Amino acid sequence: MSTTLSEDLTATDVGDAPAPTAHQAGSRARVWRAFLIRRFTGLVISLVMLVLMTFFIVQLIPGDPAEAIAGPDASPTTVEAVRDELGLDDPMLVQLWDYVTGVFTGDFGESFRYGVPALDIVITAAPYTITIAFAAVAIVLVGGVSLGIAVAIATRGDRNRWLGSLFTTVTSILTSIPPYILATFLVVIFALWLAWFPPAYTLAYGYWQSAILPIAALSIGSIGGMARIVRREAAVVEEMDYMRSARGWRLPAMVRYAKHLLPNVLTTSLTLAGIILTALLGSALIVETVFAWPGIGSAVIRAIAEDKDYPVIRAAVFVIGAISLITTLIIDIVLGAIDPRTLGEDRD
Amino acid sequence: MTEITAHAPAPVAARRRFRWNGTLVTGLAMFAAVILVAIIAPFFYADQAAELTGESSLGSVPGHPLGTDTLGRDMLARTLVATRTTVLMALAATALAAAIGVGFGIAVWLAPRRLRNLGLRLIEFFISYPGLLLAIIVAAILGQGAINAVIAVAAASIAGFARLTANLASGIAARQYVSTARLLGVPAHRIALRHVLPNMAEPMLIITAQAFAGALVEISGLSFVGLGTQAPYFDYGTLLADSLSKIMTNPILLVGPALAIVIVSMSALFIGDGLAAAANPRSNAKQSQLTLREGETSALSPADDDALLVADGVTVTHIESGRELVSDVSFTIRRGEIVGIVGESGSGKSLTASVASRLLADGLSASVRRLTLGDTDLTGKVPPAELASRIGLVYQDPGTALNPALTLGSQLSDVLRTRMGMNRREARRALLAAFKDVLMPDPEGRLRQNPHELSGGMNQRAMIASAMSVKPELLIADEPTTALDVTVQREVLTLINRLNTERGTAVLFISHDLGVVRRLCDRVLVMQRGQIVEQIDDMDNLTVERAAHPYTRQLLAATPSVRLEEDKA
Numbered sequence: 001m002s003t004t005l006s007e008d009l010t011a012t013d014v015g016d017a018p019a020p021t022a023h024q025a026g027s028r029a030r031v032w033r034a035f036l037i038r039r040f041t042g043l044v045i046s047l048v049m050l051v052l053m054t055f056f057i058v059q060l061i062p063g064d065p066a067e068a069i070a071g072p073d074a075s076p077t078t079v080e081a082v083r084d085e086l087g088l089d090d091p092m093l094v095q096l097w098d099y100v101t102g103v104f105t106g107d108f109g110e111s112f113r114y115g116v117p118a119l120d121i122v123i124t125a126a127p128y129t130i131t132i133a134f135a136a137v138a139i140v141l142v143g144g145v146s147l148g149i150a151v152a153i154a155t156r157g158d159r160n161r162w163l164g165s166l167f168t169t170v171t172s173i174l175t176s177i178p179p180y181i182l183a184t185f186l187v188v189i190f191a192l193w194l195a196w197f198p199p200a201y202t203l204a205y206g207y208w209q210s211a212i213l214p215i216a217a218l219s220i221g222s223i224g225g226m227a228r229i230v231r232r233e234a235a236v237v238e239e240m241d242y243m244r245s246a247r248g249w250r251l252p253a254m255v256r257y258a259k260h261l262l263p264n265v266l267t268t269s270l271t272l273a274g275i276i277l278t279a280l281l282g283s284a285l286i287v288e289t290v291f292a293w294p295g296i297g298s299a300v301i302r303a304i305a306e307d308k309d310y311p312v313i314r315a316a317v318f319v320i321g322a323i324s325l326i327t328t329l330i331i332d333i334v335l336g337a338i339d340p341r342t343l344g345e346d347r348d
Numbered sequence: 349m350t351e352i353t354a355h356a357p358a359p360v361a362a363r364r365r366f367r368w369n370g371t372l373v374t375g376l377a378m379f380a381a382v383i384l385v386a387i388i389a390p391f392f393y394a395d396q397a398a399e400l401t402g403e404s405s406l407g408s409v410p411g412h413p414l415g416t417d418t419l420g421r422d423m424l425a426r427t428l429v430a431t432r433t434t435v436l437m438a439l440a441a442t443a444l445a446a447a448i449g450v451g452f453g454i455a456v457w458l459a460p461r462r463l464r465n466l467g468l469r470l471i472e473f474f475i476s477y478p479g480l481l482l483a484i485i486v487a488a489i490l491g492q493g494a495i496n497a498v499i500a501v502a503a504a505s506i507a508g509f510a511r512l513t514a515n516l517a518s519g520i521a522a523r524q525y526v527s528t529a530r531l532l533g534v535p536a537h538r539i540a541l542r543h544v545l546p547n548m549a550e551p552m553l554i555i556t557a558q559a560f561a562g563a564l565v566e567i568s569g570l571s572f573v574g575l576g577t578q579a580p581y582f583d584y585g586t587l588l589a590d591s592l593s594k595i596m597t598n599p600i601l602l603v604g605p606a607l608a609i610v611i612v613s614m615s616a617l618f619i620g621d622g623l624a625a626a627a628n629p630r631s632n633a634k635q636s637q638l639t640l641r642e643g644e645t646s647a648l649s650p651a652d653d654d655a656l657l658v659a660d661g662v663t664v665t666h667i668e669s670g671r672e673l674v675s676d677v678s679f680t681i682r683r684g685e686i687v688g689i690v691g692e693s694g695s696g697k698s699l700t701a702s703v704a705s706r707l708l709a710d711g712l713s714a715s716v717r718r719l720t721l722g723d724t725d726l727t728g729k730v731p732p733a734e735l736a737s738r739i740g741l742v743y744q745d746p747g748t749a750l751n752p753a754l755t756l757g758s759q760l761s762d763v764l765r766t767r768m769g770m771n772r773r774e775a776r777r778a779l780l781a782a783f784k785d786v787l788m789p790d791p792e793g794r795l796r797q798n799p800h801e802l803s804g805g806m807n808q809r810a811m812i813a814s815a816m817s818v819k820p821e822l823l824i825a826d827e828p829t830t831a832l833d834v835t836v837q838r839e840v841l842t843l844i845n846r847l848n849t850e851r852g853t854a855v856l857f858i859s860h861d862l863g864v865v866r867r868l869c870d871r872v873l874v875m876q877r878g879q880i881v882e883q884i885d886d887m888d889n890l891t892v893e894r895a896a897h898p899y900t901r902q903l904l905a906a907t908p909s910v911r912l913e914e915d916k917a
Contacts, residue, residue: 028801045469046473046476049473053485056489057485057488057489060489061489061490061491062489062490068491156710158634158635158710159635168371172371172614172617172618172621173614175617176561176610176613176614176617176618177610177613178565178568178569178609178610178613180569180572181588181606181609181610184588184591184592184595184602184606185602185606187595188595188599188602192595192596192599199595199596240748241743241745241748241749242748242749242750242751242752242759244707244709244743244749245741245743245749245750245751245811246751246759246762247707248705248707248741248743249736249741249762249763249767249814250732250733250735250736250763250767251762251763251766251767252732252766255762255766259754259758259762260751260754260759260762263751263753263754264751264752264753267753274476278476278477278478278479279478279479279480281478281481282478282479282480282481283480285478285480285481285484286480286569286572286573289572289573290592300484301484301573301574301575304484304487304488304492304575305492305573305574305575310488313485313488317481317485320478320481321477321481324476324477324478325476328476338753339752339753340798340800
């Protein structure tokens with residue numbers, strides 16, 4: 001579905017970036033360069049938008065931001081301190097300039113709560129979030145793709161109808177369980193009843209032992225979703241002329257599926273993996289709360305709900321946004337290496 | 349494939365009809381139940397949900413199947429009552445997102461080019477951003493609270509609606525009747541209302557169902573972490589948060605809110621999946637089969653017995669509809685001979701060839717009185733290596749018949765390595781020789797290229813080279829020139845003709861173009877509606893007057909006379 005959506009979208013900007021055509025032998029380097037320039041420009045634009053967005057998090061607060069941030073019971077001095085720290089007395093453009101120059105030097109201001117640079121708090125928390133989100137995406141990719149292809153092969157040509165129905169039912173149930181609900185189930189079963197893993201992040205257990213339940217909570221539903229899409233896509237690819245060619249060469253099933261089918265399914269799967277990763281980063285923010293996982297999610301939610309710690313909020317939003325933008329770019333580069341046709345598409 | 353659709357219009361037409369399915373019915377039933385609970389539960393259970401029974405922190409006991417919270421309130425009643433708040437919030441967020449998103453999407457589509465590109469870029473930016481994080485940002489700006497959570501979640505799903513609308517609108521705008529309306533001077537907003545919006549209904553319903561499920565999960569998530577509904581109000585998310593704090597002592601409390609969120613989200617996702625499946629039902633074509641009809645009298649003369657390929661009584665049936673697509677087609681190909689099959693698309697010529705090459709597509713069944721290649725009975729179990737080495741195949745569109753993700757060298761040498769017992773280096777050398785045989789310029793460089801880097805003619809050369817690299821006895825070429833330019837067509841025909849004369853490879857050449865076939869082939873079969881209507885043995889003296897069947901005469905009359913000098917001399 002996502003491919004058709006992105007195709008629909010690219011279809012609207014007619015005339016931009018023509019796809020690489022035939023007769024362009026030896027132009028691979030040129031196509032790559034054009035692609036990288038276009039994508040890096042896109043990344044820079046997106047980062048600029050991200051900086052603007054984080055800037056307006058404070059500016060858009062209804063009423064007097066300083067009073068809202070300091071809270072209803074705050075003394076006038078506290079309100080003034082907040083106003084001063086965020087530079088809210090300056091004209092808007094000066095505020096923006098100060099903010100942007102600050103961001104360039106990694107300065108998002110000092111945390112109201114902890115009195116240390118806000119970015120430091122976020123940078124300390126980031127590896128925790130990155131660990132569980134990336135591990136989950138890797139598991140979703142490997143598990144989802146292999147499951148999807150295996151089921152597609154097993155059910156092709158109306159074979160094993162029961163397996164197809166079972167697969168559809170199980171995956172639809174799995175995908176409709178939100179990760180944070182799954183997280184609570186996992187805690188009850190594996191932490192309370194079986195006591196295999198800690199119910200929350202603790203140094204008493206190893207890092208990875210604490211990480212397993214959060215990663216499982218994040219990945220299980222998405223494996224189902226990924227597998228469904230891969231199965232559908234594999235069935236579509238199986239109908240392609242070049243798969244008929246592979247049958248015409250009487251290639252062994254293993255070669256046909258592993259070599260001829262897989263790379264074409266991967267194109268879609270990786271595109272989706274980007275979308276899944278984005279969604280996972282979002283879910284991770286809430287799943288972290290269930291496991292008291294000391295990542296960006298816990299930091300940003302505490303900063304909003306309890307501390308009104310806006311420098312931390314801004315830094316956290318910026319870092320998560322940057323992670324998702326850079327990941328999308330990496331995925332597109334990998335896609336280009338697998339299937340050079342994607343380089344020509346205007347995808348940013 | 350084209351043959352099937354052309355021959356069986358009935359199942360194709362049925363594919364567009366709305367088909368109820370189990371998923372959709374289940375989803376609708378569950379959703380109806382949820383709505384019912386949302387409407388009536390507060391009337392019956394509101395008191396019970398707020399009642400401080402004094403029996404606090406109970407597990408599952410009679411009277412309180414899902415336990416009671418620290419204040420002794422019944423969890424089942426609280427969950428049922430919370431349904432109204434939760435569902436209303438999710439509905440409001442979805443409606444808000446849909447209204448703004450669709451409006452923005454249409455505005456983007458109607459906007460002048462530059463503005464439109466800017467709008468699309470903006471949508472893409474927000475799409476690539478985690479929805480929950482967007483919601484959290486908005487919550488950070490607006491502060492905690494139920495209404496703010498609704499706004500936050502709505503803001504997070506606007507981009508999805510906007511993108512779908514812009515995509516669909518541009519897709520529909522490209523259609524014929526819309527451009528006609530434009531040419532007639534119908535104003536843009538009228539086009540949007542009359543033509544574009546109604547055609548978006550189906551995908552819109554699907555995305556709305558998905559967005560509702562997403563909104564429910566996100567709103568509950570926000571409430572769960574304390575950014576949504578605040579006490580004394582409660583929804584699923586706050587109930588879940590309360591239960592989570594008691595997870596060590598009383599995990600049964602989780603069951604109510606957790607199951608409720610799953611059930612509501614599942615009902616909406618089922619509706620979405622069901623709608624999508626109803627719009628595009630999966631075709632589940634039955635596995636193809638080839639059977640031998642014994643005891644019938646052959647339609648071929650005994651003199652044809654020693655031909656290379658003997659196909660007697662080929663009949664192909666579409667399994668689902670029972671329709672006969674090829675009826676009792678018999679022909680032979682002798683060693684070194686080029687036999688053409690000509691006919692319009694849908695006449696069954698490609699299907700006949702796919703039976704002969706044992707590559708019948710799923711969904712079809714075929715039967716024959718006899719199908720032999722030399723001494724081998726093709727209806728029995730034939731080792732793949734034998735099929736691979738004795739039959740070479742060339743297809744209509746080299747652009748799609750070659751794998752876009754693999755280099756030519758990699759994909760074309762697979763057959764040599766897996767079925768001809770060559771190692772990597774031998775296969776490469778054999779393929780290189782075959783490339784040189786078909787006069788491929790820069791053969792070494794071509795091996796390293798992907799199909800999209802080559803022209804159609806070059807790709808077709810590569811395909812022919814690959815087919816010939818196994819040194820087959822029979823080459824089956826299914827419309828090998830149809831997708832190519834006229835000048836390239838001529839080159840490919842010359843090439844096939846040369847390989848035939850030099851190597852003595854027999855060729856089954858399929859085409860809809862009698863002009864092409866007649867300059868290449870020794871004999872031609874004319875097919876129409878799955879049957880051979882005429883067999884022409886004397887190609888040189890073929891004229892409209894001499895053709896026996898009216899259909900052949902039509903084909904001939906429609907074919908410009910072709911000079912035969914250069915390759916059939």
